[in-house]
Every structure is written in C-alpha cells, then in structure tokens.
Amino acid sequence: MSNNLSHLDALENNSIFIIREAYSQFRNVAILWSIGKDSTTLLWLVRKAFFGQIPFPVLHIDTTYKFPEIYDFREKYAKEWGLNLLVTKNEEALAAGMGPDKSKFQCCNDLKTVALKQAIAKYKFNALYLGIRRDEHGIRAKERVFSPRDEDFEWDYKNQPPELWDQYKTKATEEEHLRVHPLLGWREIDIWEYTKRENIPVNDLYYAKDGKRYRSIGCHTCCGPIDSNAGTVDEIITELANTDISERSGRAQDKEDDYMMQKLRSLGYM
Amino acid sequence: MAENRNIIVGLDGVPFGMIKDFTESGVMPNTSKLLNDSVLTPMYSTVPEISSVAWSSIITGANPAEHGIFGFIDLHPNSYKMRFPNFNDLRAATFWENCEGPSVIVNVPSTYPVRSMNGVHVSGFVSIDYEKSVYPESLVSTLKGLEYRLDVDSMLAHKSMDVFLDDLDRTVDARISSIQTFWDQCKWQNFMFVFTGTDRLMHFLWDAYDDKGHKYHRKFLEYFSKIDAAIGRIIDLSENSDSVILLSDHGFEKLDHDVFVSKILAEEGFLHFNPSEESSLQNIGPKTKAFALDPARIYLNRKDKYPCGSVEEKDANEILNQLEELFSSLEIDGRKVIKHIFKKEDVYEGPYFKDAPDLVLIGDTGFNLKATTAGKSRFGKGIFTGKHTYHDAFLAVKSKNRNISFDKQPSVIDAGKLIRSLTK
Ligand SMILES: [Zn+2]
DSSP, X not given: OHHHHHHXXXXXXXXXXHHHHHHHHHOSEEEEOOSSHHHHHHHHHHHHHTTTOOSSOEEEEOOSOBXXXXXXXXXXXXXXXXXXXXXXXXXXXXXTTOOTTTOHHHHHIIIIIIHHHHHHHHHTOSEEEOOOOXXXXXXXXXXXXXXXXXXXXXXXXXXXXXXXXXXXXXXXXXXXXXXXXXXXXXXXXXXXXXXXXXXXXXXXXXXXXXXXXXXXXXXXXXXXXXXXXXXXXXXXXXXXXXXXXXXXXXXXXHHHHHHHHHHHHHTTOO | OOTTOEEEEEETTOOHHHHHHHHHTTSSHHHHHHHHTSEEEEEBOOSSOOHHHHHHHHHHOOOHHHHOOOOSOEEOTTSOOEEOOOGGGOOSXXXXXXXXXOEEEEEETTOOSOOOOSEEEEEOSSOXXXXXXXXXXXXXXXXXXXXXXXXXXXXXXXXXXXXHHHHHHHHHHHHHHHHHHHHHHOOOSEEEEEEOHHHHHXXXXXXXXXXXXXXXXXXXXXXXXXXXXXXXXXXXXXXXXXXXXXXXXXXXXXXXXXXEHHHHHHHTTSOOBOTTSOSSGGGBOTTOOEEEETTTEEEEOBTTTSTTXXXXXXXXXXXXXXXXXXXXXXXXXXXXXXXEEEEHHHHOOSTTGGGSOSEEEEEOTTEEEEOOTTOSSSXXXXXXXXXXXXXXXXXXXXXXXXXXXXXXXXXXXXXXXXXXXXXX
C-alpha cells in the first residue's frame, strides 16, 4: 500500500502545482464541473490547493438532459463546499428544441460546446481547468497539460520559465483561452484510489444497481451503463484492476460516425 | 533527379465551362498560361458524380467496382445500417503506393485515415481526427503551427455566409502555406494537392457566380483568383520537364430543384417503411422492392442480400424495367427530370460488382437528386444554389515526355490511368 500512496502523492502534488501556477498567471479562471468523478476529483484538488476556499467560479454546463442524481449532487456539495457556482445553458438552442433526438453530435455541440463558448465570452475567462485524463479516450492521448486553443505547444510545465507564460498572455486574443488539464496523467483507477483515500463523495450512479453501473456519467441519453456488481469504491477498484476496456470505447466509433453525418449533412447529403 | 516529376492539382467540382471562362476573362491568368501549354478537355465524372467515388478513381485509375467506393454512405453487409466508407475501404492501390519515388499528397478527398507511405500525406474530406489525418505524425505540429485546418466548416454557411466565407479564406490560406512548406522542404517525385473549397463555394453560392450584381459575386471571383495565384507560384517553381495535370472530379451547375428520390419510390409503392416508425432505412418494411442511397443510387431489395429482402432473382429485371419507366417519364413543369439511368452492368466492372447499385440516376439540368428519406414531397429547394454534374468535369495535361491526345471525351477513370502511367 505504501507504494501506492506515494504514487497518489506524486499525482496530487503535480496537479496542485499546475492548479496554483495557472491561477497565479491567469487570475480570471474557472473550473468546469460536470459533477462526474473526474471533475469532482479535480474540484477536490482545487479546494486543497487553495486551502478549502476556491478563489474563482465553478462552472457547470447544464444540458438539461443530465440524470436527476447529478443535480442533487451539485446542489448538495455546492452548498457544503461554499462554491461560487455558475450554471450555464444554451438557452437559445434549448428553446429551439435541441435535444439528443435531433443528432447526438449536434446536441453535444450545441448544448455543451456552444454553451461553453457562450460562458467564456460572457465571463471573459482566460483559462479553464478541465478534469480530462489521457487514458480516457483515444483522441485525448495527445492532449497537453496546458493547451492553448488552436495551438500546439509542447513544454515541460515543471521547468517552465515565466517568459513563456507571458508570451502566451500577450498573444492571447479575446476569443482565446488556455485549457489547463491538471489530471491529464491520472488513470481511471488512480481517480478511484484517490477517491477512496480522500473519502471524496461519490455519486450513486457509479455504484451497481441490478447488475449495472455507470463508468462515466454525462447526459442520460448518451451514456449507457456497463455490466457490473461493484457496489462500493473498493469493489470498483478491484473491478478496474481486472479489466482493460476503456470506459468510453463503445462511444468512440459512434462519435466518429456522428461527426461524419454532420459533415455530410452540412453539404446536403443524408 | 528532376526528370519525370509530376504535379497534380485538383480543383474540386470546377466545371469545364468555368475554367474556360475564368482563364479567358482574366480571373485566373496563371492558370491561363498553364493551359496554353496543355491539352484541355471536358471529362466525365464517375457514376455517381460525387467526390468520394471520383477522387478514388483518379488516384487509382480504377472503376468503382474495382476500388469498392460507391458513395460517402454505404450499408453494412446484410443490413440496412449505414456506414461511412473511408480510405481503409479503398480496394485498389493508389498511384503513390505504386510508385517507388516519394510523393506529397495533400487534401485528396476520401483518403482518411492516412497510412504509412513514402512521403507526406495529409488527408482530405472527410477527415475527423487531426492525428489520423497526417503522415508522418511528426508533421502534426508543423501543420498546426501553420494553422492548417482539415476542412472548412460548411455548417457555418447555414448560419452566416460572411462567417463561412471568412472560414473558407482562412482554410485555403493555410492550405496554400502548407503546400509551400512541403514544396520547399520535401523531396518528391509526385506532388498532388486538391482545393476543395471550390466545391463548397459553388454549392452555397453558384448564384453569386451567375449573377454579376450578386452581393458575393466579387468574393466568388476573388476566391478563384487566390487559387490561381497559388497555382502560379507552383508553376513558377516547377521545372520545365515536370508534367502538370490540372483537373476536377465532377462539374457543377445551377440548382433549380431538389428531387427526393426516396419519396418518389415510396409514393410509387417501391419503398415501404414499418408503420408507426420513422421513415429511415433502418425501418424498411418487408414489402420494399427498392431503396436509394445518396445521391441517387438505387438498390433492389434482394432476398439473398438484405434482412427484409423481398425481390427474387427471377423478378429483378421486371422491377428494374418498371423503375426505368418511372424515372424516364418523370417531369416537373413539363421538364424532364432524369437525364441518364445507368444500369449496373453499363458502368461497373470489377471484383466488387456485387456491391454496386442496380441503377444510378443522373439528374437533368438543374435537378439535384437526393436519397434522404426525410423529403416531405417529391420536389423541393433548400439553401444550396449549385449542384454536381456528371458530364463536364475538366482535365488539362502538360507533358514534355508524352504525346497527349483524346479521341473521345475521357472520364476521371481515364485520368487516373494517365496519372498512373506518368507516375510509374
Ligand atoms: Zn460537392
């Protein structure tokens, strides 16, 4: 166990370093909280980094298609942790009837991506913390810890001379923002081991009910549960140690197909 | 080393008439100079006349029944479930894979995802994941540094034409910088790049080409001038001994009416959907005799081929005759709607003949055929003002080493064979 602890300590230290560094450079920042296990772990780390009081807003993009358990969880911990919670929706798209029955790609795009863009424009954030992990998805394998939109800087963030930050700042236009990924190096199992160690609250959706549980939670229309009997954090850790199926593997091809359809539709096909 | 180099420039969708017009009227002066030293001819596209099929023939020299690509959309075997064929489904080797020398290949449609090759390959429409669109992978950061974009966002045109045009410009600018970079930095024997924004521009703004008073008429011409300048730079940098091929994959013309082929099939009793379910291919009913895939590929619902198949081999010809009769007599406002009805055996030849559509319809002037099952009536009109044509793509060839002449109008398959023989 001691090996494991030091591994988690190293991950925690790195993440906290990144979180503080980005805040000291950017100030007008926010953390994106989807209420899932990764972004809740990130939120936990941010609270630690700032000794319990987060000095910036916590942004929740509400597609209105979330599980009820997600809303309950959000309300409970926003209050308990004293969060400055900003909930934002793409009201226009929702009013126009956008929903997953149209096209999942279009739905995700309008209700998540566009809503996020609207929030960035409204609050003028210049950096955003996101809880994405490298092992989560094939497309994320190439992500960087600091990922300026539309650029591809590869750098050693630990030995980062301040000039590079400044250079980025002076280059940033109004539409640009930096995405900061403090959890990039974490694996799914690390999240659960850390959750266990820190006793981070877990949404019930992750625990098996009638032989099924959710490995990742988003909109109830887009993610299906997996077969599982894991009803506790310990059982989830055991389960993960014995499987190597990526948590979103089934969704990757669907996503590519959806994107394809979208591109073809825009040219009048289908 | 400078001998036997080949430069192939694609202008997606540009019709013969337009290249004549722009080179004669001064919109494309550099291209005009190039054409002075070239043989220029109108050219047939593939059947159907769409980019995925036509470019696949151009890069392989193969008939669709040899390369296996019949459209952007196809069905999983023994099913009505849609799938999207990509470069992995191409069953014939490309000219660059048949050539020992190095090649640079940029933005050729239907070449995603890229695979290893001798040279550089950046795939074209529909490319999804940046990392899977660039070979070798080490060039990803170079391209991102050039702000290279895989594709213009055509969705924008549905929202704001100005924003779309701006996106189109930025995409082509970055495309041109990447071509310049590869030209300067790579060793190559074959250099091929395709401009695809031309097709997008013509889909949305053909009316701006036709109408000199149109708000975007100047913009339309400027876009072609920009491409002409890029062609000019490449020609200036090329050696006199280089062969140069300039070509399009299909032509274009004004769109007057959309024609919903599936709606017609349904109204005429050839296509049935399960009641109480939405009208999509997934819900095809067992009485269905024929259905369509984009743009107007018609498949008999054969018993041995599809889960709800109803057509026996012995009845196939009879149904095909009925379909021919239906579509050849189709009219709107006294105008004939269908120009050609190609039977499978007329146009396809090769090992994938069995996967080919039974009939392919080509619309008459102004009629844009669509297979979508969402059409509410037989005819309609959306935001598109231009449509593809079959008969008037173009091909221009400049070659010092080869006598080029065409005794009859070539097709894109012939162009592919020519490219293959030049690049060998
Ligand atoms: Zn097109």
